[in-house]
């Protein structure tokens with residue numbers, strides 16, 4: 001600890017070199033923090049999907065509807081536990097740019113299947129009873145400043161009502177949260193019956209079916225049984241796990257993430273070489289000084305630790321600044337990206353991981369010069385000058 | 386006076402490739418506590434090598450080096466470092482100050498190896514700098530000081546932890562006459578007033594005059610004082 005001043009003075013003796021090396025480290029950790037956060041935000045959608053939840057879609061694609069009668073037929077398949085369904089509303093509030101992700105659902109069964117959603121029982125009852133009631137997620141409520149009792153008109157960019165209007169009136173009956181911080185609460189759900197009675201396309205159709213199985217191990221056989229049942233009918237289905245569904249949905253972005261990840265790790269490797277080389281040179285320049293310290297009675301292990309501490313300090317200096325920068329960038333992007341990536345938060349996991357890499361970088365770049373300093377012989381160092 | 390140093394049958398040789406260069410074969414010497422010894426001799430005669438062995442930074446090929454009743458040539462590297470920190474102050478020809486530390490911080494270095502508190506260290510540094518008449522330069526960087534001033538900082542660094550022994554390798558080799566005399570007077574003061582035992586290697590007969598006695602090293606042996614030119 002007493003050597004800290006000495007270590008600090010060694011680190012800062014060439015300000016330009018310090019700036020350049022720590023800036024390189026800064027950039028690496030900025031990239032790392034931002035990209036890792038982006039990737040985990042993408043992954044969290046997949047990770048959070050329940051294992052035992054299956055989605056039944058029209059096999060043409062997911063914008064094509066299914067007959068409502070399918071719900072009961074799916075329910076009859078062996079291994080199926082709970083079944084619910086949803087319709088895409090395509091809502092916005094006042095301005096088409098102010099999108100509000102909204103689904104028309106069957107209230108009781110939907111909340112039963114999506115058991116990770118948490119609602120006050122009184123609010124839940126009120127919503128069940130009010131046909132025009134809407135249940136909104138906490139994040140959505142926050143963004144728009146909505147609260148229970150508010151009357152909110154939501155417009156659809158797909159559907160319209162008998163009276164020609166494409167705007168539906170809702171009453172906020174409750175606000176739901178998730179049982180886990182990462183559960184997305186950026187959407188709203190309302191009564192399927194209200195939707196069916198008022199929209200002009202008529203008919204008893206639904207967007208897709210969501211079901212749970214009695215055992216995740218049955219997922220595959222249940223999915224096959226469902227799809228077989230509707231094979232060769234006018235509306236064939238495509239059943240997959242929610243995880244697979246979400247995964248396929250973000251696959252394209254995911255691959256981009258992989259590419260960025262590769263770039264970051266290349267940057268890391270380059271920085272490792274650059275900083276490592278700078279450290280070796282910096283210590284070599286000090287050969288005489290290290291010999292003097294040793295002649296004063298500084299032991300070799302102590303000097304080893306000092307060099308290692310210096311590279312560690314350098315790595316932490318640049319790395320922490322980079323991580324801080326990443327935090328600012330992520331926080332700045334959060335609102336802009338809220339629509340697509342609700343979980344864009346630089347998490348503790350990422351920060352800890354980055355910290356681990358900083359320590360690793362400090363160790364790897366410091367080990368060789370520290371070892372050189374450890375082995376440095378006083379006599380040869382003096383006679384070399 | 387008691388013997389501070391006792392060198393017994395010290396031999397030192399270097400192996401360079403296939404060749405073995407022998408510097409000393411059978412060197413014996415005694416240095417009493419409180420002595421001020423100048424060592425002279427032609428270049429390559431082994432003066433620096435001898436000083437390094439006295440200072441515990443080099444070890445003899447064979448023979449024994451005793452310091453105050455303790456055999457130091459067989460100490461481990463770590464124990465030698467500890468021994469140096471406790472007993473030896475080095476003064477080099479080119480001062481060897483840390484360029485990024487100011488005078489006071491340079492002088493403080495040996496104290497980082499002690500258990501002294503920051504406050505005590507500061508006090509001791511002040512004392513040492515005052516002794517070499519550089520108290521007013523405490524905050525100056527080495528690059529802002531003359532050669533003579535830098536050497537005095539180096540002396541302050543050598544004495545700050547109050548070692549018994551000062552080892553100087555051509556301490557005035559890079560200085561003009563007047564500055565050299567100042568440095569030598571300081572060494573003399575340290576010897577006489579503070580009872581520091583000093584071994585000083587020098588090429589300069591005028592510098593050697595400050596010592597209590599002069600040893601001439603030639604071809605690996607001490608030549609009688611009177612006999613040397």
Ligand SMILES: Nc1ncnc2c1ncn2[C@@H]1O[C@H](COP(=O)(O)OP(=O)(O)OP(=O)(O)O)[C@@H](O)[C@H]1O
Pocket residue numbers: 379380383399400401406408426427428429430431432433434435
């Ligand atoms: N590490 C080493 N390896 C090989 N030979 C060495 C080594 N160190 C010293 N020598 C040789 O030992 C001999 C004595 O060297 P030393 O430095 O002790 O001489 P010196 O008397 O101090 O000379 P100078 O007056 O030039 O400083 C020289 O011939 C030198 O080349």
Ligand SMILES: [Mg+2]
Pocket residue numbers: 432433434554
């Ligand atoms: Mg020499």
